[in-house]
Amino acid sequence: MKLYTPREEEEERRKGVSTKLGLRPYYPWNMKKKLTKSDLGHQSRLLLSKDLIDEYVKPVMSVDSFDKIQSMEGLKVSVWDYDTDSVQNEMVFKKWPSSNSSYVFIQSWRNDFVKRRNLQAGDEIAMFWNASYSRFNFRVLNKNSAIPPAAPKF
Template sequence: MYLGVSTKLKLFEDPWKIKKTLTLSDVNEHLCQLLLRAGSMDEHIMAVWGGERVEHVNNMRGERVVVWDYDTGCEHELVFKKWHTSKSFVLVDNWVTRFVRRRELRDGDEIGLFWDASNSRFSFRVLARRVLGF
């Protein structure tokens, strides 16, 4: 008889809710942006934020956010905003210097992000490096 209680044991929940394989445009020195799909961002970020933060993200100014580099223990400030033309989100303003160059990111690398509500910041991690020669 089912009593509404699950007996399924969950040992691990992947915190990296937003995953992306970097493209050439993400690591391009001249574009200076990380492009993020609207679906993931709406579900995992905008739904949690609400209010004034969402208004800032939706206007041209964007919202200043802290991004914690989980691998190196460094904090960096970037700007998070929505591009209405493509209905995508971007992290800009130091993306290239603070992440692409410093972490030697290349197209084909997989990264992960999530919103750490307890510390009010994004957490960032390199999940996998592209195998050179492929």
């Protein structure tokens, strides 16, 4: 192992490189979202931004699978619920047809997650594509603890 002088460390810093090795903690829950009313409504869909998908899913998903997401049919996916240790198998993931900036989970989102997990507007969820199992992993990070004010009594 080489010990660097302060001058050598400064030179690397100025060049924007580093030859030092270090360990970073692995935190896979990189696609985070605060749920909105539209994510919870009767249309049974969860919208995710294109930026999240381009950064965290596209680089680790197979080209064939990503091509299916771009199609009208989408890709049938399983979603593992980390909190309940259960797998939901009927969701479809695809590019949202009316928007070039969104992707969507459809079909059983409302029943398998919103109702079953009692999700509310303001709850924060996280997901990631698990390439080893070819499925999304899901968890609830924070439940919205805001209680609406009681109606005034007259």
